[in-house]
Amino acid sequence: MRSDLPLWPDQASAHASAVDILLYGFTGLIFALSVPVFILIIVFAVRYRRGRKVNRRHQVNRNALLEVSWSVIPFLLILCFFFWSAWLFFDLKHPPASALEIDVVAKRWMWKFQHPGGQGEIDELHVPVGEPVKLTMISQDVIHSLYMPALRLKQDVLPGRYTTMWFQADKPGIYRLTCAEFCGTNHSLMGGHFVVMAQQDYARWLQESGVDQTLAAQGETLFRTYGCSGCHSPAATVHAPSLDGLYGRPVALQGGETIIADEQYIRDSILLPQQQMAAGYPSIMPTFKNVLGEDDLTKIVAYIKSLKATQWREHP
Amino acid sequence: MTERHIPETDVEKVSYLRAGHSLRSWLLTTDHKRIAILYLYAVTFFFFIGGAAAALVRIELLTPGGDFLTNEGYNRTFTLHGVIMVWFFLIPSIPNTFGNFLIPLMIGARDLAFPRLNLLSWYIYLLGGTLTLYVLVAGGVDTGWTFYTPLSSMFANGNVVAATVAIFIAGFSSILTGLNFIVTIHTLRAPGMTWGRLPLFVWSHYATSLILVLATPILAITLALIAAERLFGIGIFDPSLGGDPLLYQHLFWFYSHPAVYIMVLPALGVVSELVAAAARKPVFGYWFVAFSSIAIAIIGFLVWGHHMFVSGQSMYASAVFSFLSLAVAVPSGIKVYNWTATLYKGHISLDPPFLFAMSFIGLFVFGGLTGLILAMLAIDVHVHDTYFVVAHFHYIMVGGTVSAFFGALHFWWPKITGREYIMVWGRLTAIFIFLGFNLTFFPQYLLGYLGMPRRYHIYDPSFQVLHVMSSLGASLLGVAYVLPFTYLFYSLRYGKPSPPNPWGVTGLEWTTPSPPPKQNFDQIPVVTTGPYDYPVEMEDRR
Structure with missing residues (x-):
């Protein structure tokens, strides 16, 4: 058993860090909303434990203003995060026109990537660093989902319909890619790696795996x-x-x-x-x-x- | 401990339990209390079947390789776990046992509106359950409980059609129970039992019943369409036949998201009762809590698209569904804040049922708030279909609903059986369940954010430490779930006879002897007060 205990996934793009910051902020809000509840429950359970002699005189059991405010104020705070997150999400749906276009075909149980120069690869995807890449994806059989955790990205790959996903990786390295939508017997094995390479390394890689035709x-x-x-x-x-x-x-x-x-x-x-x-x-x-x-x-x-x-x- | 058999008391001699001893008197009973017991046996059976499948899953996940189960075997095992737990434990768990037993008692009625329909509902459930179990064990289904198309309709090589037929049948049990509850609550309330005097348990079951009646037919249609495509090649979902695979997801989640509230609303009702009983105080903001159940039932129908943010659904639709999913948290939040306010200046008891209720609140809040994380579009893109989702819904379903189920069992056990159990064991169970649960499922949040997809049994070795923690927690949880069987069964034979109202709480069910007589009430009571009519400042008047 490997003893290392990773607590945070790699960040391979600016989007990945943006998502992480959103998560930090929202987790902070969640704690602000829930920790007082946990503390109060424990404090009340101790302080007003049955049999203890304490002052229990209190007002009527209804306070509409209080109830409305503890419904509305947290909701408004959460709404700020909704807009932040929707803004990040909309950005994912608008690939830059200059993006490098790579085609993806998913079938049980492999990923096939086609570069515009004609280079094809299976279960491995080489991309250049610092350049937007747009994947146009389709499935040959059932629904799959291309998941690249280091980019915080995932998109279902449907039969009969192209879906797209774009990213700009900014840290060279080798990262996992997997299928995230259950697709049958060997679902767990439908994965591989994507390799983010420096521009010149990518150019060399393209040449080495060169093919006659685009x-x-x-x-x-x-x-x-x-x-x-x-x-x-x-x-x-x-x-x-x-x-x-x-x-x-x-x-x-x-x-x-x-x-x-x-x-x-x-x-x-x-x-x-x-x-x-x-x-x-x-x-x-x-x-x-x-x-x-x-x-x-x-x-x-x-x-x-x-x-x-x-x-x-x-x-x- | 001295082992002595406590003889039957006079009360027990006339109770519903003694109203007939033959098997026939149980299997053909129309008494809602006996049917509740029949359900209790059945759901407990399915809970342990589903639990056994979960145990196999957790054993397999101890190592990153696929060395305990085959790929196909693993897929069939988690499908069995999901199908059994969702349709044959979680959905019927609280409503069909405690709802069945308590709704007539709580509203001052002698039975449900349609007693024979109630029995029929049990038989349909049993038929569906047995058939499903046979199909899942004998042939196997490897689609996951979600039956996504076109995998399920055109590619999976298991008994998909038989499984859909079995679940289709079981759905009628849900519909009949929901219908029975709605009619009962409308027509059989005792004189003076106005809507504003209904216990919150009844309100939440009313909301649940609305969903059962309105949503279950959608599931039936969806399953029938899968069968039609699989058997006759009618192109509905498979694009190669001209269908649309996303149509399936819309239909499925239009049922299955409200179904989440079928599973959790009854639990919320139980906890409202337990919190009021623990604090011996009226629930703070009765109407807010009552109507929050109805609000959850309504808004719950409008959020299904949050399961589809990465499915290829329009981004504008996704934004609307994200917003509505955040909105459905408001009524849930109201409940939690109101429970907390109820405890303020109460007379708080930490007897077993109330410990379960506190542990419910903790786990439900955590599960609910991580649900908000999932409703955030950009974050969901990353954690959708990972262990983060698995952890989230187990916090709600297992941490929430199962804790409430055990809370209800410990609270109404003296009423149902007429016997008291040993409190310290109940307290220990509540604490073990809380600890075991968190050790099992908290690591799964981390796994999910690290990028561990769900439904994987062969995984990256870097995930192993967290998986081992989770499996260890699951063993503790397993022990904690078995524990109540020892002291509860022990109490049946050796427990002290329970007085009518052992907890000293309000509610019509506590005015009857424990266990109640067959007819519930000698005379239909006349209700003159609200549901939680505790004296204010009981012993501390200065």
Whole structure:
């Protein structure tokens, strides 16, 4: 048995220390609200113990002002912490636009990380220090949850839907990452490490684990293999929308609504093409459900995201 | 100690316990007091089954490796622990035993409004419980008590459908009991027993019953939908079938969060009675305490989303749920402050029931306030699904509800059985439970903040010291839970016969002989005073 007794987790980011400070402050308030109760109960139990001769004369058993004040004042104090904590939480939902984007696919019972340069790793994630990193995550099967205690961060990873999480680690080191949502037999084993590296070490690591193709280039290969290019290229005879510059653009749908073409929309349109049809096109695209796994989808989405708006035509 | 058998007293000869000796007279009884005893046996049985599963879990967690149970075995064990403890101990524990026994006595009625429905409720509970136990032990279910989809509906390889059917059945027992209590409290109050004269125990059971009747059907629907998806592949929760996995979480917590209050509101009612009895003083701010139960029942329906801050739910929804979760603490806080004020200038007794009540207040306050920590959005992101959550809800459920259950058992034991137990043993048990409990669960707060996820049996070796502390505490707690069986059973045979009102407290139940006769009251009493009508400044008038 290891005899060390850690009492506080590592702090690997400014957010982690901000959360800890919030916890200290709130714990202080909690003690301020509860310790008097504990002390009074003990004092009363001793002082007014049955049989002891003390003055027990007291006023009527009702004091509305007192009761309202001991309900309202603690609540208002707690409310200050609510705003503090909500402010930290909202910050987590707004990744900086410049963030390094890494894709994550979870499946029972492993984590797969895809760097934009095409480097893939399993149960281990290398990130540069001092640079915002945005993880776009999806599950191949059940709900998982990526938990990085040293960053005080956790986000459920859902099947069928991208969720995101961002952080900026500022202390190089090796930290634990685990699955926090119960996912079946080997849940306890679904974890590994994330490695925060100095910028130059990260650059070297990328090179050493170098691959021939970037993620988008791997996606392009798949795009051809699965015949997507047959319809979606400018030269195609089939009447299909061009995908150049699609990412981030509003798309008019057949029902009359407009949707922003984000990762989710692109992924869903590959799997369920009839669901959100672009206006003005025949519904002839076959589904790629049960054909493409989430890893391949990630790559194709990365490819489509990389297409620049040179030849975009809103209405052909 | 001289062992002598105290012969039956005259009172006992006409009591409900002696109203028939055959097994049939027990199994077909419609007497609410006998049904309460039947429930007491049943929930105690399930408590020890659930406790045995907890013991296996704590043994496994002594070491960081998975060397005692297999991965699958561990998952099945904690699922068994959760399912049995939540649905077959905590939810029926106080209402179906003490609520059943005491509500008619407290309001001056001869029985509940629907005595046969009451018996039916016990049989349904027993059927659901037996079936669940069989399914969990024979086949095993490895989804956790939360049955999250699509794990439970499409992936888990246990008897999920059978388990949902069993819990579905047990739910009807809850609904029938809740309905029975509501109708009884509305229609069977004795003359003069106005709403303002109801003991606070009855108010909290009224609030509990509202939740039982309104929330349990949601659970039934949710379980039925899991079964539909698993059996027929109807896409409700699994996205690969076109469903939405978060829909399940919304439905499940819309039941299960109010269910937390089903488990704790009756305990709050018990403690209100115990504090007033300990201090021999009216409860400070009766109406605030009474309506805080109703407020908890209502606001409790509006906070379910705080289980889903990291689920991918909209951040605005999360902010609203965080705010409402903080708001639900207000009525709970009112109760605690009012109990403390009740003790002020009281005549405080430290007999066993009152020690349990004090220990309840300590653990409940600590558990409740760490619940506020969990309601803080940014902190919850870190501690959600870790041992911090495990520690928090055990402080409320075990530290709170189980302490109140034992407090109630020690307080009303002389009324229920007509015998007095040996006080010093009761005091020791209360102290052992308090110490064992804190040693078991306080280290889990630290584990959680350090980042130990729940439902892990293979863990980072740096967590081991705290896990060993927790397991040691659990052994002490286990011993403390078994202890009452010795001296309480001993009292049945050798205990002194109890007078009608051994504690010298108010309440209609104490005006009847101990144990009460089958019909409770020879004549329905006429109530002329409030529930805690103690003389002010009793012996100290100067």
